[in-house]
Amino acid sequence: MDRDLIPDVVAAGGLVPALRQAGAELGVNVTVEADGAGARIRWEGQDGAVVRDPLQVELSAKERTFFTTGMGPGRGVELVSGTVTGLGNVVRLAAAWGQGVALSHLHAQFPGTYSSKLALAHEQGLEAVLALQWQMLHDQAAEEESFAAFGELVRAAYAEPRLRRLSAFTSHWVLGFSTSVHPRARPVIALGNKVCPPCAGAAQVMGPDWPSRPAGAHRAVN
Known part of the structure; x- marks a missing residue:
């Protein structure tokens, strides 16, 4: 991986501390844990309610983007996936995802994300x-x-x-x-x-x- 593509991640000491730092800078309460070579980031609501599983995040090997995946309950159907640019946008996406924002609204806010027909159907019931x-x-x-x-x-x-x-x-x-x-x-x-x-x-x-x-x-x- 080209370290020049992710200087902010390198400077923070890795993806997990970089996401934690980005969350703190934005004032967004998130919990970040290591997940293999990537990370799992969860938005923490005030009441502690869990709407969705954590967002999975991986570094792109060729460009300065982050690949994200949001799974359904019990790591069932992949509900959303795609790329976002910048650590701040990863945190914003994790917050919107964790708050239960509709998939179509996620796509509008983060154009690099996508959901399959099956994912959209699962959202409907x-x-x-x-x-x-x-x-x-x-x-x-x-x-x-x-x-x-x-x-x-x-x-x-x-x-x-x-x-x-x-x-x-x-x-x-x-x-x-x-x-x-x-x-x-x-x-x-x-x-x-x-x-x-x-x-x-x-x-x-x-x-x-x-x-x-x-x-x-x-x-x-x-």
Whole structure:
């Protein structure tokens, strides 16, 4: 890393003390801890309430910017990431993030940050996440014209209210369903006759004839 790109960090003795110093200079109450080669910075509210997990900060190796990442509860979905310039802006971003500022407002205040469609859905709530997951499955099925049975499986599963309420994903042409939208949640049901490593431990349901017989998808779902 070019030390000339981060003289203020070098002068402070590292990223952690530099962020602490920047917070003190701005009058923003933050707690900063080392996190590998980077740092974790948390805004401390007056009442001690924790709205979001700490913001993760890393130094860029090629330019005078800082790469930041904000994760959802339990280090689940990445809600926001991107670059900011200057230690002061890192502290300001950490404060806005910690106060629960909406993702769209974060992007407006810090143009170098970004949130995925899934992150924006998580901010809206469970129903928005489930709706996006199913929309992604329908879109993928529409693109796989050479494997019409997959689309049949998706449509049959979506038509079943009990499955439509679950978090859904696909891997190896198998549909997996979980009771949680957390990325590391273990699926409880899998529909398909392929080997699906992410579905290990789930109850897998589907006859071997489903790719050639569309009705097989409906039989598995029902």
